[in-house]
Amino acid sequence: MQAHHEPNPLPMNAPNLNEYVTAEHALKYLARADRIPHRTEGEAVLLEFIPRKVKRVLDLGTGDGRLLALLRIERPHVDAVALDFSPPMLHAARERFRGYVNVKVIEHDLDKSLPELGRFDAVVSSFAIHHCTDERKQALYSEIYTVLEPGGVFCNLEHVAPASAKLHAQFLRALQITEADEDPSNKLTTVEIQLQWLRAIGFEEVDCHWKWLELALFGGIRN
Numbered sequence: 001m002q003a004h005h006e007p008n009p010l011p012m013n014a015p016n017l018n019e020y021v022t023a024e025h026a027l028k029y030l031a032r033a034d035r036i037p038h039r040t041e042g043e044a045v046l047l048e049f050i051p052r053k054v055k056r057v058l059d060l061g062t063g064d065g066r067l068l069a070l071l072r073i074e075r076p077h078v079d080a081v082a083l084d085f086s087p088p089m090l091h092a093a094r095e096r097f098r099g100y101v102n103v104k105v106i107e108h109d110l111d112k113s114l115p116e117l118g119r120f121d122a123v124v125s126s127f128a129i130h131h132c133t134d135e136r137k138q139a140l141y142s143e144i145y146t147v148l149e150p151g152g153v154f155c156n157l158e159h160v161a162p163a164s165a166k167l168h169a170q171f172l173r174a175l176q177i178t179e180a181d182e183d184p185s186n187k188l189t190t191v192e193i194q195l196q197w198l199r200a201i202g203f204e205e206v207d208c209h210w211k212w213l214e215l216a217l218f219g220g221i222r223n
Contacts, residue, residue, distance in 0.1 A: 036215070037174050038212045039215070045209055046067070046155045047070060047074075049153055049219070050122050050124065050153060052074060054075060054121040055079060056078070056120045057075075057079070057080045057121065057123070058117065058122070058124070058147065059071075059080065059124050060083055060124070060140075061084055061126065063089045063126070064089055064092035064093050065082060066126070067157070069096060072103075078102065082105045082106070083106050084105070085108060110128060113139070113143060114140070114143045114147065117147065119148065119152075122148075123154045124156070125157070126156075126157045127157065127159055130158055130160070130187060131183075132187065138201075141154075141197055141201055150222060151222065151223065152221065153219065153220075154203065154219040155218075155219040156194075156218055158216055159215060160188055160215070163190075167213060171214045174213065191211065195208065198219070203220030
């Protein structure tokens with residue numbers, strides 16, 4: 001089910017317009033990532049939900065490895081697997097984690113089923129899954145549930161659909177961009193709908209833990 005309002009709406013059968021395979025687009029994103037308002041607030045809340053004692057973590061759409069690097073500050077011994085499909089992002093992540101034997105960076109497109117990677121105590125993602133169609137988002141959330149150990153936590157810091165055109169305009173002003181600057185690969189869905197999906201899959205303690213306009217942190221636990 002698509003949200004009733006979203007920027008640059010795409011039909012379910014739209015071609016894959018994800019531009020992160022190009023160096024230009026990836027580098028443009030990395031240049032402005034630190035300027036996203038309140039991003040660090042969402043990241044800080046996400047870190048609170050990941051237990052210090054986790055042994056294995058899966059990072060979906062790792063980009064340059066920013067979130068995983070933050071997570072490892074207080075969990076340096078965690079065994080981590082990071083997935084991304086963009087060559088420029090993969091290069092940046094591999095450079096960041098060069099020499100760390102307990103971090104594995106793997107090329108993988110989230111539009112495809114997760115590879116066999118074993119089980120994890122936590123699965124995290126940051127501004128990646130919204131590039132998937134609604135159908136694929138639901139399938140991916142089910143796959144995440146499957147790879148989590150009992151008691152494992154899933155946290156998704158995500159770009160979500162706005163509640164109104166007025167709030168969307170406010171979001172664009174805060175980012176100092178126009179509609180023409182928006183990523184054509186966005187396939188945004190409301191927080192409410194995605195929480196319903198997680199509950200239907202079997203996740204417990206499902207909630208939106210933090211939100212600012214179109215940025216939200218939500219997730220649940222496999223019991």
